[in-house]
Amino acid sequence: MIRPVLLLCSLLVLGPGEAVAGTDDPGLQRLRNFLTGVTTLRADFRQRVIDSRQQLVEDSAGRVLMQRPGRFRWDYQQPHARAIVADGEKLWLYEADLDQVIIRQLEEGIGDTPAALLTGRQDVLERFTISKSWQADKIQWVALAPKAADADFAGVRLGFDGQKLVNLELDDRLGQQTRLDFSRVEINPRLDDQSFHFDIPPGADVIDDSAL
Numbered sequence: 001m002i003r004p005v006l007l008l009c010s011l012l013v014l015g016p017g018e019a020v021a022g023t024d025d026p027g028l029q030r031l032r033n034f035l036t037g038v039t040t041l042r043a044d045f046r047q048r049v050i051d052s053r054q055q056l057v058e059d060s061a062g063r064v065l066m067q068r069p070g071r072f073r074w075d076y077q078q079p080h081a082r083a084i085v086a087d088g089e090k091l092w093l094y095e096a097d098l099d100q101v102i103i104r105q106l107e108e109g110i111g112d113t114p115a116a117l118l119t120g121r122q123d124v125l126e127r128f129t130i131s132k133s134w135q136a137d138k139i140q141w142v143a144l145a146p147k148a149a150d151a152d153f154a155g156v157r158l159g160f161d162g163q164k165l166v167n168l169e170l171d172d173r174l175g176q177q178t179r180l181d182f183s184r185v186e187i188n189p190r191l192d193d194q195s196f197h198f199d200i201p202p203g204a205d206v207i208d209d210s211a212l
Contacts, residue, residue, distance in 0.1 A: 027133020027142035030160040037163065041066040043185040045074075052175030064182075070106060071196040085198040090210050092198035101200050103208045131155070139167065163187060 042065050049058035062076040069088065076082035081096035086106050093102040128144040135141065139159040146153065152172065159167030164187060168180040200206060 025133055026135070027140050027160075028130060030140050030163075031130075031142050031158060033163060034158075034160065034165060038165075038187055039068050040188050040191050041165075041186065042189045042191070043182040045183075046181045048179045050177045050179065057176075065191055065195055067191050067196065073196055083198065085196060087196045087198075092200075094198065094201075094204075096201075098205075099201070099203065100205045100207065101198075103206065103210045105210050127151075141167075 043063070044061070045064050046061045047058070048056060048060075051057050059079070060076050060082075061078045062074060062082075064075070065071075065073040070086060071088050072084070072086050074082075074084040081094075083092065083094040085092040085094075089106055091104045091106045093104075094100070127147055129147055131143045131145050133140070133142040139161055141157055141159045143155060143157045145155045154171040154173055156171070157167075157169045158165060159169075164182075164185040166182050166185065168182075170178045172178075
């Protein structure tokens with residue numbers, strides 16, 4: 001379930017979007033404040049994947065680091081170790097149960113999706129329509145839909161508690177939903193560059209596609 005996480009990363013580490021400028025809508029204002037004011041993020045996460053029949057197909061948890069532009073690290077701790085690491089140029093995908101590491105160029109590794117904007121060369125909101133915003137249980141939500149008809153996903157919703165992003169939901173084109181809940185969220189912590197370097201475990205099978 002790596003691809004949904006890569007899609008979600010685009011909304012966490014990119015720059016501001018002109019599409020929300022000048023609006024008084026509270027949901028859009030929270031999104032604008034997040035995109036303009038958050039340069040680094042550290043949090044615990046729980047990720048659940050629900051299929052089209054509303055059955056839980058994955059329940060995992062771990063720790064995430066984000067830094068604009070194009071750096072992130074998802075360390076899955078449960079139910080088994082996985083890592084998705086990007087240093088702004090390369091992407092490492094590690095599956096402990098397979099003892100395998102795949103290395104790709106960041107843009108090639110995430111394909112033609114909003115996550116391709118992780119390099120910071122494009123404005124994330126240029127590819128989205130902001131469909132609605134609402135408040136529920138003191139969480140301010142905003143919903144986005146991709147403008148591209150051939151996008152890999154149908155929509156994404158972000159939930160904010162003040163400045164902090166605490167919920168994120170993504171719907172794919174096949175009716176599957178990825179839900180992320182964030183806790184112990186730290187906004188703009190100091191992060192070491194070494195945090196975004198992946199050390200390949202000894203003996204792991206390495207598939208290096210970064211030169212292709």
